[in-house]
Amino acid sequence: MDIGFIFINAIVVACIYGLIAIAVSITWSSLGLLNLGYGFIFSFAGYGAYLMSRMLSDNTVVVLLAGVLTGALGGIIICLLVFIPLHDKPNYTLRGMVGTLAISLMGSQALLWWFGPKNKALPEIFGYWKISIGGTVLTSDKIGIVVCSIIMLIFVVRWMKSSRRGLEIRAMMMNPHAASIVGIGIRRTGFYVMAITGALAGLSSVLLSQTYYISPFSGITPLIKGVSIALCGGLGSVQGAVIAAIILGITEALTSRLLGGQYVLITQFLVIITILIIKPRGIAGILDKAREQ
Amino acid sequence: MSAGDIKKEHYTWKSPLAVWGAKGRNYEVPTIRVEDPRSIWDKNTSYKVPLNKVGRLKYIHKWANHGSRLWQRRRWWPTRRTLLLMRGQYNRKTLKAQKIIVDKRPIYWVIALLALAAAPLYLPSSLQNTLLTAGAIFGIFAAINVCWTLIIGTASIFSLASYAVVGVAAFCTSWLSINLGFPWWTLPIIGMAVGFIFGGIIALPAMRLDGFYYALLTLGLNELCRVYVVTSKEFGSASGGLYGASTYINSDWPPLTQSIVSYYGAFALLLASLFLFRFVDGKQLGRILKMAPEKREAFAEAIGVNYKKARVTVFLISSVALGFIGGFYTAQYRGVAYAIFSFDTILLGLAMLTIGGIGRAEGAVAGTLIVVFLNNVLISLGPIRHIMIGILMLLVVLFLNNGIFGMKKQFWAWRDKKKGEWRSSRTEKGGEALPEEATETDDKDFLYHRRFDMMQRDYLKTLVCDEVVEEHKNKPLGQHSEALERLLLYFRRVPQIDKYAIKRDGQSKIFKIVAFSGIRGTSPRLVEDKEYETMEDAYHGVFLRRIYDLLES
Structure with missing residues (x-):
């Protein structure tokens, strides 16, 4: 196999899982909620995009928007059902995590019940062209995935850096208690955070569906990969998640090249565990920046 | 005035x-x-405030005193422990000697376990097979969850890899039994060794990571095991798992006998895990760890408690037990399916723990009973039964602080809060004592004056x-x-x-x-x-x- 090909695959995969990693990371650091419901949001957004492509049109923008919006809707559902009722209760972190898992269980089964176990495929929204750079062939979907996720990432980071809402979210990340004292509504910020992170998961769902099928349980693997990347990068840090995604992508590429495909997860986890043992809060997570809990 | x-x-x-x-x-x-x-x-x-019923004292039954048999109580041989934890006291009005049972939980445990042991006798014949199968699954899962409770509750290590330990032990023993012909009775013992090694490996990051960071990592480890087993050639098989191991259930027996034997086998496993829980959680290790709850480790360390060592010890003991359960699982079902590593298994396991209440053996067993009933008895409902489990899980998480078995404490706390509110609402301030002072002063004449x-x-x-x-x-x-x-x-x-x-x-x-x-x-x-x-x-x-x-x- 060509090393360039593997390398590009790794970057594509890292882009998709990186989106979920950033979603997990932002939710954890701003709301203190360990949202394991992104698996459900992922499938939910996939089905939303699928329905939209079937019923309205399979235009690239429409399908992408449908996925992003259903993802945001999924995030808001989790916010309403778990974050709003639980955020001021004792033992919130554990109960919140179990609550999102319950939503994930219910949601996946509801999707299974509604759509049946048969896999659904999204249309190839990026077309079928390909270009060749230095002997490496880049297909349209790979370029589309990388470009879309980078645009989304830049949008989210700019929005977090420059808007009023983003300022509120960053204040919550630094110190939720102090943020609430100076008049930042915890519940309102929760809505924004869950909607934007849901949108990230939704986008990654549409992007991954260019390679894999949509099924009620298709979100589990991306969720676990995303969580691992977020953990490795340090929960709460966007830059850390990006670096971790790249490192893990390279690990994956090298492992498939040198050892073989079935050892990918093993080497990835060895890398993650090594990083975490050296630095328990991940690549970027310096202890004092991490959320207590 | x-x-x-x-x-x-x-x-x-x-x-x-x-x-x-x-x-x-x-x-x-x-x-x-x-x-x-x-x-x-x-x-x-004159009384101007309506009296509310919440706030009355809780009823505690007072038993007659031991009398002349004060020093001839029954004890658990060979210890000096009495059968039940009792407290003797004198009635403050009548000065009669009486005793109260401080801890009634052993009584409920005995009743519940006797009911479980006698359950096969009372099953309706139409559902007998389903219920016995579900009962065997309940026994094994309850045993796993009790060991998991040791890890999450006693050792406060939030590991989600318990089913992974069971699965790894089950797959290793299945492979050994199929390919090398190990007899069934060796499988749990080999499983213990596998559990020890695998538990030791996953205990390493637990020493550095805390709380939910470790939980996320173990989630990944579980996925790692799943992917490895599904993709590897040795464990790969068309039947969705590895089957054909040696078993203690003789296939020549009539099907009912097989079901009953597997039910009691699982029940014995559950009893063994409960004993393990009792002897880890209730003895030295458990007491050391109760000194060092989460976020108060520094205090425990300062007074000389080596909580890290105790945590890892409990983790390893539980992993060995989980490995044993994995070997037993193989010996019971002739093998093991990939489903043991699936995300849904962790989800259901966590549902069992949270519904019952994390950190308590009774919570683990009761939660398992509820979830296994919904999941394995009402199979005809299809995906709805999982939605029901999800709703139950969500309701428990939203309204209960710590599952069903935390309800009593939560209710008491709520009642005390209401009691205080109502009492303060009907107090007239002045020369009178504050409510707290009034309840704590023994000389009521003073208050009256x-x-x-x-x-x-x-x-x-x-x-x-x-x-x-x-x-x-x-x-x-x-x-x-x-x-x-x-x-x-x-x-x-x-x-x-x-x-x-x-x-x-x-x-x-x-x-x-x-x-x-x-x-x-x-x-x-x-x-x-x-x-x-x-x-x-x-x-x-x-x-x-x-x-x-x-x-x-």
Whole structure:
């Protein structure tokens, strides 16, 4: 196999899982909620995009928007059902995590019940062209995935850096208690955070569906990969998640090249565990920046 | 109630002694009518606030005392522990010796386990097979969850890899049994070794990572195991798992016998795991770890508790037990499916723990019972049964702090809160004691007196007026009108501490007001520098001071 090909695959995969990693990371650091419901949001957004492509049109923008919006809707559902009722209760972190898992269980089964176990495929929204750079062939979907996720990432980071809402979210990340004292509504910020992170998961769902099928349980693997990347990068840090995604992508590429495909997860986890043992809060997570809990 | 609020009815009081021509200047004195003091009492003691039923004391049954058999109690051989944790006490009213059972949980455990043991006898024959199969699954899953509770609850290591340990042990033993022909009785023992090794590997990051970071990592490890097993050639098979291992259930037996044997096998496994829980959580390791709950590790470390070692020890013990369960699983079902590593298995396991209450063996067992019933008995419902489990999980998480078995404590806390709210809503502030003080003071006479005294002072304040002061000024001693008489009786009855007295300065005709210290050997202190010419003036001075004190109080 060509090393360039593997390398590009790794970057594509890292882009998709990186989106979920950033979603997990932002939710954890701003709301203190360990949202394991992104698996459900992922499938939910996939089905939303699928329905939209079937019923309205399979235009690239429409399908992408449908996925992003259903993802945001999924995030808001989790916010309403778990974050709003639980955020001021004792033992919130554990109960919140179990609550999102319950939503994930219910949601996946509801999707299974509604759509049946048969896999659904999204249309190839990026077309079928390909270009060749230095002997490496880049297909349209790979370029589309990388470009879309980078645009989304830049949008989210700019929005977090420059808007009023983003300022509120960053204040919550630094110190939720102090943020609430100076008049930042915890519940309102929760809505924004869950909607934007849901949108990230939704986008990654549409992007991954260019390679894999949509099924009620298709979100589990991306969720676990995303969580691992977020953990490795340090929960709460966007830059850390990006670096971790790249490192893990390279690990994956090298492992498939040198050892073989079935050892990918093993080497990835060895890398993650090594990083975490050296630095328990991940690549970027310096202890004092991490959320207590 | 202040003196000015009440309209005073004025009249002229005639001294009954005037008829006999007693000495004095006040045969007829203008004064005020006195309200019947009983009406004040009735007004104050009448109950104006509705009583709510929440807030009553909880009922604890009192058993008769041991009597003469005090030192011949039954004990758990060979320890000195008595069968139940009892406390002897004397009834505070009747002084009768009695005892109460402090910890009733062993009784409930025995009843519940006897019910489980006898359950196969009472199953309806139409559902017998389904229920026995579900019962066997319940036994194994409950055993896993009890061990998992040891890890999450006792050791406070939030590991989600317990099913992974079971799965790894089950796959290893299945492979060994299929390919190398190990007999069934060796499988749990090999499983223990596998569990020890695998547990040791995943315990390494637990020493550095804390709480939810570790939980996320173990989630990944679980996925790693799943992917490895599904993709590897040794464990790969078309049947969705690895089957064909040696089993203790003889396939020549009739199907019912097989079901019953597997049910009791799983039940025995559950009993064994409960014993393990009891001996880890209730003994030295558990007690060390109860010293070091999450976020208070620094304190435990400071007083010399090596909580890290204890945590890892408990983790390893549980992993060995989980490995044993994995080997047993293989020996029971002839193999193991990939589903043991799936995300849904962790989800259902976590549902079992949270529904019952994390950190308690009874919670793990009861939660497993509920979830296994929904999942394995109501199979005909299809995906709805998982939605039901999800709804149950969500409801428990939203409304209960710590599952079903935390309900009692949560209810008590809620009731105490309501009790306090209602009690404070019906308390009138003043000379009365605060509710907390009132419940903690043993001498209720003291509280009663304070309450009575406050009422009396409020009442006497209404009697103070210019006429009364004028009357006292005219004649400090002798018979007075009723209002003044009541005031003076109250003043005379105050305790010795700080009671006013009149002091004559040597042979001179100067009187001064002093106050007693109330302590033997400590001389009275001078209250003011004012000097009085006559004894009567001094009496009136003392009276004015007391009136002043009364109105100030």
